[in-house]
Structure formats: structure tokens, C-alpha cells
Amino acid sequence: MDVALAELLHDPDASMDQIARAAGVVRRTVYGHFPNREALIAALVDGATEAVIEAHAAGRAGVDDPAEALARSMLAVWDIADRYRLLVALAQRSVTMEGIKQRLTPVREDCVALLRRGQESGVFRSPVPAGALAYVHEQTLFGLMEAVNSGALDAADAGRAAARTALLSAGVGVEEAEGLLARVGS
Numbered sequence: 001m002d003v004a005l006a007e008l009l010h011d012p013d014a015s016m017d018q019i020a021r022a023a024g025v026v027r028r029t030v031y032g033h034f035p036n037r038e039a040l041i042a043a044l045v046d047g048a049t050e051a052v053i054e055a056h057a058a059g060r061a062g063v064d065d066p067a068e069a070l071a072r073s074m075l076a077v078w079d080i081a082d083r084y085r086l087l088v089a090l091a092q093r094s095v096t097m098e099g100i101k102q103r104l105t106p107v108r109e110d111c112v113a114l115l116r117r118g119q120e121s122g123v124f125r126s127p128v129p130a131g132a133l134a135y136v137h138e139q140t141l142f143g144l145m146e147a148v149n150s151g152a153l154d155a156a157d158a159g160r161a162a163a164r165t166a167l168l169s170a171g172v173g174v175e176e177a178e179g180l181l182a183r184v185g186s
Contacts, residue, residue, distance in 0.1 A: 004030075005044055016040070042099070048084040049103040055080045056107045066118030067172050071163040071184050073114075077107075077141065078159030085145035085155075101138070108134045115170060125171030137166045 003023040007014045016037055020027040034040040059076030063069040101108075111134040118124035126133060144162055147153035153161065160181060167177040 001044065001047060004040055005047075008041070008044070045100065045103065048080070049100075051080045051084070052077055052104065053106055056110060060110075060114065066114055066121065066123045067167060067170075067176070067180055068184060069114055070111075070118070070166055070170065071177075071180055073111075074137070074141075074163040074166045075159045075184065078144075078162045081141050081145060082148070082155050082158065085148060104138060108138060111137060118170060123172070126169060127171075128169070133170060136169050140165045140169075 004019045007019045007022045011018070014022075016030050016034075017027050019040070020030045023030070030040070034043065055076040056073050059073035060069040063072055112130045115124060115130035115133050119126070119130055124133075128136070141162055144153060144158045144165075148155045148158050163181055163184075164177055167180065168174065172180070
């Protein structure tokens with residue numbers, strides 16, 4: 001799987017034969033695990049999704065303040081998203097965005113609960129419902145991945161941009177968001 005990911009990130013059009021050669025196995029071995037290239041990509045996306053779920057949980061762990069939890073979560077998720085951003089672009093061709101969204105449902109549901117808690121406590125002042133904001137934050141990450149892929153944004157700045165955008169869209173003031181980001185780091 002690691003070799004397949006590396007090969008596909010290096011060459012998004014890498015064939016199963018190329019992946020097998022890079023892994024030091026015959027093509028039949030790869031096909032023994034994955035019936036086709038799309039199944040291999042789907043398995044890689046599943047692995048990336050699990051990593052995102054873990055990063056999201058780790059970023060929020062032990063943090064009571066909803067704004068800080070949101071910022072830390074976005075920073076942690078970006079670290080994973082950055083590693084897999086080219087895979088997401090590739091997966092959009094075969095797994096589809098709908099398939100990716102379905103895989104991210106646990107993270108989205110967790111974000112909805114966090115955003116709702118922040119809105120109820122007055123930390124988040126956005127009039128946009130928590131469920132809609134969770135989609136906005138998810139799409140922000142995808143948009144930032146595209147911005148990095150196209151060269152419009154440096155990957156080193158994208159995690160902070162994701163956290164800042166999430167905080168601002170949730171209704172945290174600019175100065176408050178910047179102060180929070182300065183405290184939690186990038």
C-alpha cells in the first residue's frame with residue numbers, strides 16, 4: 001500500500017504493472033489483492049480517511065474550548081490532508097467526491113457536534129447552522145488542497161489558512177482567531 005501510494009503520488013497515471021514493479025512483485029500479486037486500479041485507489045482513500053479521522057480526534061482530545069478544539073482539529077487534519085492531497089485529486093476520478101464525502105461522515109458528524117456546542121455556548125457566533133458549517137469546513141479543506149496543488153498557496157501555510165477560515169466562518173472574530181492561532185501554533 002505504501003509503495004502504491006508513493007507511485008500514484010509520483011505518477012497519478014501509474015499502472016498496476018508499474019506499481020507491482022515498484023513493490024518488487026509480479027502484477028498478478030497486486031491483482032490478487034485488488035481486482036483493478038480503482039479498487040486499489042479506493043483502498044488507499046480508505047486508509048487516508050482513517051488517518052483523517054484519527055487526526056481529527058487527536059486534535060480535539062482533551063480540549064474543552066470549542067474554538068481551540070476546532071483550530072487544533074483543522075491543523076491536525078491538514079497535516080494528514082497535505083500528505084494525501086494528490087491522492088484526493090486522483091480519487092476524484094475513480095472514487096468520486098460523493099464516495100469521499102461518505103467516508104468522511106464520522107468526521108463531519110463530530111464537527112457538527114463541536115460546532116453546535118460552540119454555537120450554544122456563544123463561542124461561535126455564525127448564524128449558519130452547524131450542519132452546514134461542517135460542510136463548509138470540509139469543502140475549505142478540499143479547496144485548500146486544490147490551491148496547493150495548483151501553486152496558489154504554499155502547503156506550509158495551508159493548515160493555518162484552514163484553521164483561520166474555519167474559525168472565521170464559525171463566527172469567531174479576526175483578532176480572537178489570530179490570537180488563538182498564535183497560542184496553538186501552526
